[in-house]
Amino acid sequence: MTTSTARGTEPGRLTGWHGDPAYFRFLEHDHLDLDPVIDVLRRRVLGVVYRGVIDAGAAAELVRRFWESPARKRRGGEVCESLGYYVGAYHYHKPTATYLAESAGIAGYLRKLLDVPGEPVTMFRTMLRERLAAEGVTFRPAAQDGAGACPVLMRHWNAGGAFALQPHEDASQCREPQQAGFEVQRTLEYTVCAVNMCLENSDNGRLVMWNVVPDDDSKSRLGLYYSGSPYPPEVLDGIESIWLDVRPGDIYVFNGEHVHAVEASPPGAKRTTMAWNMGFCSDETVVSWT
Template sequence: MTHTEVPGTTGGRIAPLTGWRGDHDYFRFAELDRLDADAVLDVLLGRRLGVVFRGVIDAAASAELVRRFWDSPVRKRRGGEVCESLGYYVGAYHYHKPTDRYLDESAEVAPHLDDLLDVPDEPTRWFRAELDARLRRDGARLRPAEQGGRPACPVLVRHWNAQGAFALQPHEDSSQLGWPEQAGFEIQRTTERVVAAVNMCLENGEGGRLVVWNVVPDLASRTRLGLELSGSPYPVESTAGHDSLWLEVRPGDIYVFNGGHVHGVEASAPGAKRTTMAWNMGFCDDRNVVTWT
């Protein structure tokens, strides 16, 4: 991996982002047809941008999870931060909330998530089990983030339906972890390494690709754009000069990548549905990889 500063521009135009970018060997997705926890660890340790496991989610499990998602009595609508129109979700998200509120919401939705996920071959269970087993070989472990013995929500089940260029606007997942009302919450320590995004595709029509730009914005760029505590949305013009990868996402795929890079999700074709399960994770110290939503 190489460290390169990308020069900005002057005048009235939006200057390109400055920050860290990886070399050719780093900036790629490994593609595998089975889960390999070592490949996930490569992402967590900053050795590779990402990995996609193709077709590893059982089709019957995906269909049942989608059905339960749409039938869930606690399914909610969300929009505004990084999407152009409203989406739906089951779970709890930490974005710009006091820690106690996030953990309260996580506890409230927990039994409903348990019911939704009570499906044979449900993928979050075996993914977590295999990654935890791999980490334990090195004396570490995987667990939900917690505070005062109260765990974070383990997964968001979500659907976005924007009709613009992006279903999720260009953003990154690190800046929001600096939210002052979450001071002391252990997820804030994960920014010292890699904040990884985990996504499991249950359904997806035409479009809906993941795009990742080869830049982890520095504080100067984030502050100049007023995004130092949100990480979203980045003007597309600010990614000028940075290489990008466009990843086709298919039902049954699991993909994990460094969420500190600016990334977005292409809008799906009209009438298509894109439903995923997702969380973030990272090392908060040498022995604990914590997860949150």
């Protein structure tokens, strides 16, 4: 992991919240002690990475099932310049009812895909549920009218250019007007966190985190108030950044309200991850969504 700092004064540079050195860092562990995840959820530290904690055999089987799944779809968009593939449901820019219906429709396919000894999603979510319960906090998928959010998104992508996944943040999309009243919007009062599990990353494209949570003025000026993506790289010039090596078998959790991206890999590289977002929607409840 490397950290770089510059002191640019470009007029278009993003403004917003910046963490101090004690906060803006990744903790590293070689085993799943979830206390640091609580620190990320409570905005005490930027992130944590658990190195090599996913069983290699389980990861290979998950990737195989992903490519064979009849539920696998293609997706492009603002964040990823090239088309990628995924199994799961995205809440991005959809009415709540549409997202929850898609989540219900994909649930059986996901259960079949994840029916692998040693798969990390159930393990991690169970451990987190138990850890939060010790503090009197419930952990569950976000829900509305009895329907629940998709628990995990499995995806594969690569792209040319400077970034495989362009600079973006995960909070603005939670403001989607079509999702008014959906409890993911209440996580904006706390911290929107991202959970990622690396199954394969053949050329080890790094995660890039910038030390800025953009303010509403910046988001509005760039036309990103409801999307959070993509941030032009030039507006990030001069802002402190961390470039985190991501390796197969790693699980990493971070404050997704910071602008972040994924470094591009050479053509033909393979990058497959499983992911979801989560955050407190009240003092007693943490919800997750995709």
